[in-house]
Amino acid sequence: FPIEDKEIDELKTLIMAQVEQIIGLGVPFPSHLTIPGMITISDLDKLTDMLAAYMLPSGKEKQVILETLDLKERLGKLSIYLDKEVKKFQVQSKIISKVQKEMGKTQRDYFLRQQLKAIQEELGEEDELTTELKELNAKIKKQKCLKMLRRKL
Known part of the structure; x- marks a missing residue:
């Protein structure tokens, strides 16, 4: 593998882990898209576009991904955006859990x-x-x- 291919492969692995984290936090995701299915997609440009469409809330972020032509750069940007989403959903999950626990205690x-x-x-x-x-x-x-x-x- 050339160095560039290894970096792209590592970015794909990181992105799949981030997607898995987001799904694990209970974020709705189309049922026809599965992690094993996405891993087998060989056209990384297509995978990046698809994940940007489903996983990023901001139209601006989606546009940045679509306008970036270099695959490695696209994957890097997608990973950064997904990392923000993971953190956001972790905080939301923590807040919801805390509220439910407090409500349970009060009841x-x-x-x-x-x-x-x-x-x-x-x-x-x-x-x-x-x-x-x-x-x-x-x-x-x-x-x-x-x-x-x-x-x-």
Whole structure:
């Protein structure tokens, strides 16, 4: 292999790995296109155009790929754009995961509180806050009664 061919082959391998990462992050991708199928495409210009069309969101980036004539340069640019996409989707995935985890915790806490409340009602018990409120209300009533008695005396 000449050096140029090895570099092009390495870029193709890198790009396929990036595409696999993006698909692995749950990004929709046409089902008729598979990684093994794409690897066997011998026309790298065609593969580059196809991946740019499906994987790049920006029309400007797609245009840059289409306007670049040198194959090695095209693959290099595509790899840079795909790397940005991988990072973007990793951040999105992390945020979604964090939000789902927090929502799950909140729902779990609510469910457990409701269970605790139901158990306390079954046992005829009250939570500390309810007990404390009742005690305070009793003290307030007692104070009012004492004030009324003093006025009458």
